[in-house]
Amino acid sequence: MTIEHTDRSTDVVEHPEQFTNPGLPPHRPRLGDEDPKANKLSERIVLAIFTVSVLASIASIVGYFAIPVDPEAGSMGNTRLSTIVIGVGLGLGMLGIGVAAIHWAKSLMNDHDKVEERHEIAGDEETRGTAVEMFNEGVRDASIARRPLLKGAVGGALALAPLPFLVPLIGNLGGDWDVSRFKRTAWAPGDNGDRVYLATDPTNRRIKAAEVTVGSLFHVMPWNLPEHPNYLDEKAKAVVLLVRLDPQDLKETEERASWSYDGIVAYSKICTHVGCPVALYERETHHLLCPCHQSTFDVTDEAKVVFGPAGRALPQLPIDVDENGYLVAQRDFDEPIGPSFWERER
Structure with a gap:
């Protein structure tokens, strides 16, 4: 019985030194980019979320004063209710700002991909000037100046959000420190x-x-x-x-x-x-x-x-x-x- 051995040469595939840049995938426009009504609806949604944040912060502050905790009452009822109202109001107030900001960025701001070549960390005057211009471009892209309702909503939400922290703190500064x-x-x-x-x-x-x-x-x-x-x-x-x-x-x-x-x-x-x-x-x-x-x-x-x-x-x-x-x-x-x-x- 004869067994034949066949030597097969292995093909060596050389890897290229540099891969071809595949580029970015084609941009897919959002519904709001093509339909003004959808864009306006997204703006109203952001406004509604900011409004919920404002109302929640106000409710937290009102709850602090409307549901006083009386240690002499001998009951935990008011303490629990006050804690729940302040905590829920504070949580919804902060959550509303975050959710509204995310929805604003995803539905109203420019969603085109941008590519920036890598460079040294330290930049010259021209590079820093470009960075400032990019920042200003982002501010213009947010369209905050052209959306007065959103400007008022985000300003009110940011102004009221810290108050549920500060009001109880300031209110207790004059307490008994004995x-x-x-x-x-x-x-x-x-x-x-x-x-x-x-x-x-x-x-x-x-x-x-x-x-x-x-x-x-x-x-x-x-x-x-x-x-x-x-x-x-x-x-x-x-x-x-x-x-x-x-x-x-x-x-x-x-x-x-x-x-x-x-x-x-x-x-x-x-x-x-x-x-x-x-x-x-x-x-x-x-x-x-x-x-x-x-x-x-x-x-x-x-x-x-x-x-x-x-x-x-x-x-x-x-x-x-x-x-x-x-x-x-x-x-x-x-x-x-x-x-x-x-x-x-x-």
């Missing part, structure tokens, strides 16, 4: 010396130590706090996270050995960075995580910072149980809660 209020919370014993019970937030139910299982987490506030005349202010300072660990996992100093009860520890829920609520608990690592800037605190080691921008540990609430097994606060925090401030003293 930071000494953070040195005392509702966990402090009353005038009669009675200790304060730990209760579930927001159901206001007292907690027994027996129902706190290892690995569980409770959001806690002082019992009957909703009856306080300044409920919202006091709750903002007094919210606490309650966790039960295996007592062998706790690393307690001699000073704090009596602050926990059978592995149950309580720490302020207010992050020591900028005051966000620390509400995420990693059961496997025993870490508390702040969702705002990822500050992480080790529950087993007196809530010390293990990661993130927070500058100090979460304040610990000393706890105990009464004769019926209910958890109570021994006293208030031994340091101010929340972010650091100049007058803070331990």
